[in-house]
Amino acid sequence: MKITLSLKYPDLESVRRIIKSEVHAYIDAITVLSSLQDYLRNVGIDSHIEKRLMKKNGEPKKPDLLILSGNYIIVDHKYTESENEKTLISILEKMREYDSAFMFNNGKTSSKEINPEVVMLTPERSVRHFRGLLDCPITWGYSLDSEIAIKQMIGAVKDSRVSSLFSPDLTCTVAEEISKYKFFISHPPLSYTSCEIYHALWTLSPSYQFFAPEFEVKYDDILDVFNTSFPPWICHEARQLNITRLNDALDFLQKIGWIKWFKAEKLVIVYRKKGRLIADLLSYLIDCHVKIEHEKAVIRFEKEIKKQEQLQKPVAQKKLADFA
């Protein structure tokens, strides 16, 4: 995550808002997409999460969900809490990248050309911000309650089989999948990964070392558990990518003092007493991440100010010299 620099002093609250929103977006995406896929499977409709598709011009895309009904439907999750028109338009521009013909390969037959319908999936409360904007695609709004309710809120898909599932809501239960797999291919926020990794570290604590102030976990063991937290459609080649995520999380946990990571020895030491009295671990890790990102933004801001000051000085001297 990178907080965009403006010449305003970085505001801690905006950093917090962005990071919190990213975490909620990720959790929502996992929950809604896996539950929707589970629901579609039960009504006899195949779908793929994060299926790699090639645009006809050769550019690869990985939509969040590809529904294989009579027609093909691309569903992409866009989470925003913003009302800012610029932000909303940039989201729509990203959605527009799906307005294309794609080559689809289901692994059984050779590739065929498809022209999917495009649907934006977004929280119900955000849909009103998109209404009235030009070129808004078909939009499904969801609410996460005791069940997941999805509504066709802007436009409707032509595919009659999928369209008939909305009457007017498509309701599905939260799928078990979200407790089986914790990650998708799309990049998870650091605080979320760190939270999952931190708990996974404890599940690897030695069985007969209950009261020692710290315990050791082998890096490769964490990696093994971490890799099983990805759903089976992610191929083994994704492992390298996972290492980066794991390393980032370990770096972060080390920075806040909960673990010590000996990279060369491929060993992690977990301090048992750290973080004991925290009521909500995820909120705490978000706060830590916010502080770190805010500090980084302040440093970047100060550097930028210095740079601008330096740029202004020589110009002024040159002008004085001209007078002389």
Place this chain on the structure above:
Amino acid sequence: MGVGALAQVYFDLDRFHSSCEARPLHIFSVFPKIVIDDLSRFAHEAGVDAILENKGERIHEFEIVSARKRQHEYGYLIDHAKIWNILIRTVESPTVAGNVVERWLERMYPVVCRSYMSSNDLLTVIDDLSKIKDSKLEMRSYVLRAHDSHETVKKWKSDKPYSRDEIERSVKREGQLLEAVNFLFHVEHTFFHTRIQTDGHFVFYKGGQYCFSNFQRLVLSKFNEIALTNHKFFSNRERRVVDGKAEVSRIILDPARNLGKTDFERLSSHLSTKYSTAILHGGNPWLLLNLMDRGDGSSYDLHGYPSEIQVIPFNRGSPESLMRLIYAIYELFPLTEIKEDT
């Protein structure tokens, strides 16, 4: 002691508790994670002490030493392999002895874990007693407790027969956990007086001839049996990866009433005092918590819905830790029942 050591201890307890010198005996039913020979070492690591002397059969003379005040309590440890019974004699104050052992056990978790059970299971123990031919169950009182307040003792009229329905109605009315039942049991021309609790702590007061032996045979062994059944039910629940696909085992609980946002807030806050808790979705009314037991590293997802709570263990989920977690849920929603598992 040699052969017959256990019989000798029971005989001594029968004699002592039927005499006028009788003082309460505290009994704890616990699950060990270790073999008994390692208990002293682990107690030392936990900052308390346990001194054992093997008396033959499965019985050990047992001395525990508390952490801060270094208080000593004495008794026996009976090793039934999968479950242990700790018997502590009262030397001075009966309350102090019970509290010292409770704190000692808290310190010793997860090496030893109390055998928690539901109000329902506890009443099953009493029900079974009340069905014994030519016997009489004389209720004295029962104890209800809300998780965040003091216990409430309900007296039972001495001439009124035991009624499970009435206790259950009271539990439902007050929304509190049935924590203990205090009763006298008359059988075979003798009797015993005891208090049994859902957290595996019993107080044996006194009785007539063979009082302790009868208590052991009719109450303690039944309690152990139910605890072991529960232990088995909660075993092997960890998430498994088979051929690259994850398989999970859900434990589904019926809270017996519809839960709302406030209930989920209370649940998150209650569990966060016992577990490392991450709130992934805050209960609107869907609640998703990621819980981790810092004792033995068990980790769970907890889903809360208006009509059910689901507990899904991650790649470590010990039965002892699960029993503790389910008991923590009982503390808040006392009428909760295990619905099914998949």
